[in-house]
Amino acid sequence: MRKLLPFVIATTVLMGCASSKKYYEKGNYDAAIGLAVKKLRKKPNKEKEILILEQAYERANKKDNERLNYLKLEGNPGMWDEVHSRYTSLKNRQSLVSEVLPLEILSTGRLVQFPMINYDEEIINSKKNAAKFFYEHGIQLLAKGDRENAKAAYFAFKKVKAFYSNYEDVDQKLKEAKWLATLKVIAEPIPMHSATFSLSNEFFDNKINEFLSTMPASEFVRFYTVEEAEAEGVDNPSHVIKIQFDDFVV
Incomplete structure (x- = not known):
């Protein structure tokens, strides 16, 4: 326990150092x-936090709005994903600060309020445009x-799919793209003809299949046995693994 104590103390100090001002x-x-x-929920009249909130909110919104203006001016057809993300950030930020409004700076009597803006139309439009762009772009790439x-x-x-789970035939397009993108590797059975020891090929085949089933998963690499490949119509594999023993001695 003595060895753990300095680490616990250091962690507590570091966590305590976090501040909205920093x-x-x-x-x-x-x-x-x-x-x-978070702090204003507990102490709504904490002036330092009110001022930081006011300034940070203004700066964050300015940054997002300036970026949105640039994206729209540039007019790149691939912009809609970021446009959707920026408008979503604006809405979520507004929703967060609304939890503690209105705020009052007691030393001056000034009320701190933020204009409430409806971002729903921009979010929905950018979502539709982003989905349309990625779908059409995916078809072009697949072709x-x-x-x-x-x-x-x-x-x-x-x-x-992340924007709309049932967008047109996106599930079918995902399957087509995944099939074409995946390396298909067939592991052939091991022919063995031992002059000194007789052992069933099944033992070695099982060991190979066991090894393949425990290999680290890769989204775009799939190993097949010959039977699996035939069942799924893999007649043009990317690679074929062939292992051969000339002899086996115990």
């Missing part, structure tokens, strides 16, 4: 807002017919 000074405005709101573009298409369709 977050604000480092430009981490949302962290400053979150901590200030190229190679593995790397199929992999990129798969992730594009996953973005669509």
